[in-house]
Amino acid sequence: KAGVTQTPRYLIKTRGQQVTLSCSPISGHRSVSWYQQTPGQGLQFLFEYFSETQRNKGNFPGRFSGRQFSNSRSEMNVSTLELGDSALYLCASSLEVGTSYNSPLHFGNGTRLTVT
Amino acid sequence: AQSVTQPDIHITVSEGASLELRCNYSYGATPYLFWYVQSPGQGLQLLLKYFSGDTLVQGIKGFEAEFKRSQSSFNLRKPSVHWSDAAEYFCAVGAGTGANNLFFGTGTRLTVIP
Numbered sequence: 769k770a771g772v773t774q775t776p777r778y779l780i781k782t783r784g785q786q787v788t789l790s791c792s793p794i795s796g797h798r799s800v801s802w803y804q805q806t807p808g809q810g811l812q813f814l815f816e817y818f819s820e821t822q823r824n825k826g827n828f829p830g831r832f833s834g835r836q837f838s839n840s841r842s843e844m845n846v847s848t849l850e851l852g853d854s855a856l857y858l859c860a861s862s863l864e865v866g867t868s869y870n871s872p873l874h875f876g877n878g879t880r881l882t883v884t
Numbered sequence: 885a886q887s888v889t890q891p892d893i894h895i896t897v898s899e900g901a902s903l904e905l906r907c908n909y910s911y912g913a914t915p916y917l918f919w920y921v922q923s924p925g926q927g928l929q930l931l932l933k934y935f936s937g938d939t940l941v942q943g944i945k946g947f948e949a950e951f952k953r954s955q956s957s958f959n960l961r962k963p964s965v966h967w968s969d970a971a972e973y974f975c976a977v978g979a980g981t982g983a984n985n986l987f988f989g990t991g992t993r994l995t996v997i998p
Contacts, residue, residue, distance in 0.1 A: 824985055860928075873918075
């Protein structure tokens with residue numbers, strides 16, 4: 769079974785631009801979560817989508833948004849990029865919304881975003 | 885509020901030696917606890933998880949972890965380290981049912997010397 773797939777692997781953008789990252793969950797997984805990983809702040813939860821609805825949201829500004837499609841694939845968008853948005857963005861999928869023993873998070877390899 | 889502390893930023897062990905990575909959590913109820921491993925340039929791989937029941941949890945790659953409620957700890961152990969275990973290890977606590985927002989520790993980087 770294929771794992772969580774994130775595209776692209778690397779992105780370089782300029783401050784002020786916007787960016788869209790894509791995530792395909794493991795087949796059969798219906799929940800997709802996004803995390804930001806930086807050296808200074810570590811791993812931080814952005815949001816979780818299930819059945820095309822945002823179910824949970826972390827403490828990030830409104831410039832960070834996402835959506836989920838009917839096939840469970842998800843995209844996240846960051847508008848008006850700032851230098852501090854440079855990070856590894858990790859997507860994770862699970863069978864159902866929320867944490868459970870039979871539905872842990874499985875992570876993709878991430879998209880490395882560099883803002884110059 | 886949930887939080888996780890990994891007091892060791894960097895640990896170096898010799899190949900074949902035993903390993904223990906420390907993790908302390910803060911959570912009001914019974915926690916959901918996880919250990920993930922991240923190799924350079926890769927995502928996070930789930931090593932093991934604890935939700936309830938037996939306090940000694942077995943995971944993949946020969947790892948195990950022990951949940952100690954009295955010490956609010958969930959330390960990761962391996963009896964004999966292999967060079968391929970060199971990576972960064974993250975402990976995480978779940979926010980509870982209905983949410984997939986895990987709270988991660990800052991990670992422990994493991995170096996294995998031959």
